[in-house]
Amino acid sequence: MGKIIGIDLGTTNSCVAFVDNGEPQVIPNAEGSRTTPSVVSFSKDGERRVGSVAKRQGVTNPYSTIFAIKRLMGLSFDAEPAERHRHAVPYEVVESDGGDAWVQAEGHRYSPPEISAMVLEKMREVAESFLGEDVEEAVVTVPAYFNDAQRSATIAAGKIAGIDVRRIINEPTAAALAYGFDEKEGKRVAVYDLGGGTFDISILEISDGVFSVKATSGDTHLGGEDLDNRLVEELTSRFKESSGIDLHDDRVALQRLKEQAEKAKHELSSSLETEINLPFIAADESGPKHLETKLKRSELEILVSEIIDRTLGPCKQAMDDAGLKAEDIDEVLLVGGQTRMPMVQSKVEEFFGKPPYKGVNPDEVVAMGAALQGAALVGEVEEVLLLDVTPLSLGVETGGGVFHKLIPRNTTVPTRAKEVFTTSVDNQSFVPIHVLQGERDMASDNKSLAKFELAPILPAPRGVPEIEVTFDIDADGVVNVSAKDLGTGREQNIRVVASSGLTENDIERIIAEADAYKTTDEKRRELAELRNAAEALLYTSERAVAECRELVPEDVVAQVEADIESLHFSVNEGDAIAIKDALETLELSAYKIAEAMYGSVDMESSGDAQTES
Numbered sequence: 001m002g003k004i005i006g007i008d009l010g011t012t013n014s015c016v017a018f019v020d021n022g023e024p025q026v027i028p029n030a031e032g033s034r035t036t037p038s039v040v041s042f043s044k045d046g047e048r049r050v051g052s053v054a055k056r057q058g059v060t061n062p063y064s065t066i067f068a069i070k071r072l073m074g075l076s077f078d079a080e081p082a083e084r085h086r087h088a089v090p091y092e093v094v095e096s097d098g099g100d101a102w103v104q105a106e107g108h109r110y111s112p113p114e115i116s117a118m119v120l121e122k123m124r125e126v127a128e129s130f131l132g133e134d135v136e137e138a139v140v141t142v143p144a145y146f147n148d149a150q151r152s153a154t155i156a157a158g159k160i161a162g163i164d165v166r167r168i169i170n171e172p173t174a175a176a177l178a179y180g181f182d183e184k185e186g187k188r189v190a191v192y193d194l195g196g197g198t199f200d201i202s203i204l205e206i207s208d209g210v211f212s213v214k215a216t217s218g219d220t221h222l223g224g225e226d227l228d229n230r231l232v233e234e235l236t237s238r239f240k241e242s243s244g245i246d247l248h249d250d251r252v253a254l255q256r257l258k259e260q261a262e263k264a265k266h267e268l269s270s271s272l273e274t275e276i277n278l279p280f281i282a283a284d285e286s287g288p289k290h291l292e293t294k295l296k297r298s299e300l301e302i303l304v305s306e307i308i309d310r311t312l313g314p315c316k317q318a319m320d321d322a323g324l325k326a327e328d329i330d331e332v333l334l335v336g337g338q339t340r341m342p343m344v345q346s347k348v349e350e351f352f353g354k355p356p357y358k359g360v361n362p363d364e365v366v367a368m369g370a371a372l373q374g375a376a377l378v379g380e381v382e383e384v385l386l387l388d389v390t391p392l393s394l395g396v397e398t399g400g401g402v403f404h405k406l407i408p409r410n411t412t413v414p415t416r417a418k419e420v421f422t423t424s425v426d427n428q429s430f431v432p433i434h435v436l437q438g439e440r441d442m443a444s445d446n447k448s449l450a451k452f453e454l455a456p457i458l459p460a461p462r463g464v465p466e467i468e469v470t471f472d473i474d475a476d477g478v479v480n481v482s483a484k485d486l487g488t489g490r491e492q493n494i495r496v497v498a499s500s501g502l503t504e505n506d507i508e509r510i511i512a513e514a515d516a517y518k519t520t521d522e523k524r525r526e527l528a529e530l531r532n533a534a535e536a537l538l539y540t541s542e543r544a545v546a547e548c549r550e551l552v553p554e555d556v557v558a559q560v561e562a563d564i565e566s567l568h569f570s571v572n573e574g575d576a577i578a579i580k581d582a583l584e585t586l587e588l589s590a591y592k593i594a595e596a597m598y599g600s601v602d603m604e605s606s607g608d609a610q611t612e613s
Contacts, residue, residue: 012068012225017371036123042064050121072093114510120138139166179369190333191204198218199219393405394473395407413474417471423463430457431467556592
């Protein structure tokens, strides 16, 4: 049985790990980095790049370089977070036929699960290259506060990538698993997870292989990207003051600013001041303009303090839901690259009354925990029990548009709940079931997950029919709902699927397109390798002809020169089969030069020997 890898599918960066001899190990990519940018870029000729090479395209190709796609997972186009995202990125966010938020690049529309699948596929390739074997299964992590639609969209991404997602686990839970895998004594742990695009806080009890989540809260649209955007606004404002030029409509300039903002933020985690230099950021009739400014850590902290403070509300909510006080927490874990910021660490210490634990790598610990869960599923390590919770309440819409909760938030999953409802109108022939997720009292203020009908039901006065509604939430946090007419036994079931606008047929089509892309990529790689081999052989052959023409028979030289010309032509045409044939032909004829040269040398040596005798 092959390895089950662990993948942390992040907003900014992704990480992959596996378990070796009972210990989780992070797998470096081809560039030697232990994390890979969650970035996909598309070129005009149809080439697709993923990871570091895609991120480097951000400035030169901003409209077709997709980043932070995780922020659009499971969102409708008109959702407020999707609207904020549209104004913060250079690429185009479009409305799908189903009303969801998709992206467009080089004239092609992509759903968020499709882009995420490309990142997942890249992480699988990283693992396969390192392990030297095929990888088909993975445990993938998601933010604890992801709703059902976002979790289902992540599973769809795995399916598109050709990965069997064995489990979806929450990022804070995965981090706690990596931290406390060998923990025997009971501990209460708070996991503060501030990543590139999302924030989670989870309170867990860990004891002897049991990881029990007591409460979770968060914000799926709060993270390092927001800090970067706030700093970009500051730099844009400074440049306008000094030059009079507004950069808001210059997407290339904004992308350059974003890269510098991210770099400055990182530098200010270890220094008190940094310089920002962006030459030729704009131009007017007087000539080119440059952005040159200094930024102090204290200035950055003033800019982003409100964003960091927004993480404390969910922290209080989670502690209240768990029925705990700060002094009840034994350890505070910091997860996510943004927690390297000194201000974040001081805010966390102030809230919990103790310094956070820094013995785990915030960028890698989630993938390591996912890998441990994968290893536990196949018996590679001692079995662990993860008792996670549903982050938001689940229920149905009832009369007057009221949201009736069947499963309260922070209920341990998997779980099941059922309740009997009735009709509101005489002789009602069907019962509409509207499934929602959220905490507001009115249905319209919560997240709609699905709508279906139980029909037909026997005509009867209002209040007489008995309709039993059952909610099932599996270990991945994915919801199944059924409605049953207790009078007739008629039942209707629905698996709540992602709000990604993707049907099973869509997913199958996308998988086929991904396979075609893979074939195209393989052909491109083969062509590049053949071109490299051809250029190397052309160089050595042309040099051999130039240096050894006098030592080689004329017919051999003529043949080699003809074969050189033929290979040059094939390389320029770009036909892989023709290059391969011409390459093999030149290899044979060039070998004759070597034979002739060695023969000439042997004859000279023999002649010298006879002269001496």
